[in-house]
């Protein structure tokens with residue numbers, strides 16, 4: 001039976017606890033950065049197993065400030081993945097440096113360390129890998145390059161790479177608290193690092209003031225990228241729910257895995273059993289030859305069935321602004337950009353909701369493959 005109401009792609013799982021936390025914070029008088037932001041940093045330090053965690057206004061700000069803290073600027077190159085939200089490349093541009101796109105691996109669409117090695121040169125100031133959908137990249141070869149690594153861990157709150165929690169592994173690791181993320185505050189970001197120099201620099205940069213807290217002197221021309229206590233209060237409640245929400249998403253992954261195993265031409269991205277996957281997005285690739293229609297056809301047909309989906313991601317170097325300024329040799333990313341489709345996934349969805357999405361996918365697949 002088709003749905004009678006639209007199924008959202010990734011609605012936030014917000015309950016009475018978050019609402020109460022916001023009300024309590026508003027009553028406390030702290031609208032801006034205060035004790036809740038400090039508590040969030042302390043809690044996140046434990047969860048992410050990092051020596052320092054700094055709360056900022058967004059995942060984008062986290063990545064930008066990490067680059068600025070590393071003194072990345074004009075004349076430098078930063079290597080990143082083309083399969084990401086454009087923010088990852090945009091912040092490189094904002095520093096004045098040049099983004100260099102390294103192609104991805106075909107199975108999980110994470111940056112290919114071999115391609116990165118080909119691109120490293122004396123101008124390379126940082127590497128920014130992205131843990132797509134929650135599957136950690138292969139970090140070891142990136143570390144071996146000797147170039148500082150800033151991880152885009154927007155999808156990777158619960159991820160672990162070969163038994164070690166994503167958070168305190170590279171020079172800096174940047175998380176997003178955006179509305180759809182595993183820990184959702186609406187907006188917000190976290191920078192985790194074991195490097196005191198990066199933590200000190202970000203501490204100064206995020207709030208236009210000196211690290212020693214003196215308000216009226218200025219050591220660096222900083223930004224305005226601090227996190228409000230109102231949002232930190234939501235994130236703190238979401239941290240309490242981390243395991244429960246993960247279990248719910250794991251159940252949804254299992255339902256999808258079972259279903260797509262029978263659908264020719266629809267294949268989920270690879271997940272590496274040596275790692276912990278954050279289960280942030282359930283991404284499939286649609287092979288038009290075998291699945292009978294393109295990704296765009298599938299997305300439209302599912303939308304007609306009142307099932308919302310999303311695309312993670314179109315290759316950044318093919319987006320207008322980048323296309324006109326940069327060239328990149330990324331054939332794997334370019335093909336994948338036309339094939340990826342993210343299915344509804346959220347702790348706010350019930351098993352029946354996911355069942356509806358699967359039924360709709362089966363109906364659409366049967367129609368496109370001419371089986372019905």
Ligand SMILES: Cc1ncc(COP(=O)(O)O)c(C=O)c1O
Pocket residue numbers: 058059060061084085087088130152154155175176177178187188189
């Ligand atoms: C891979 C990736 N990187 C960076 C970001 C930016 O995070 P924010 O929206 O918190 O700035 C996002 C999502 O929003 C993302 O999906």
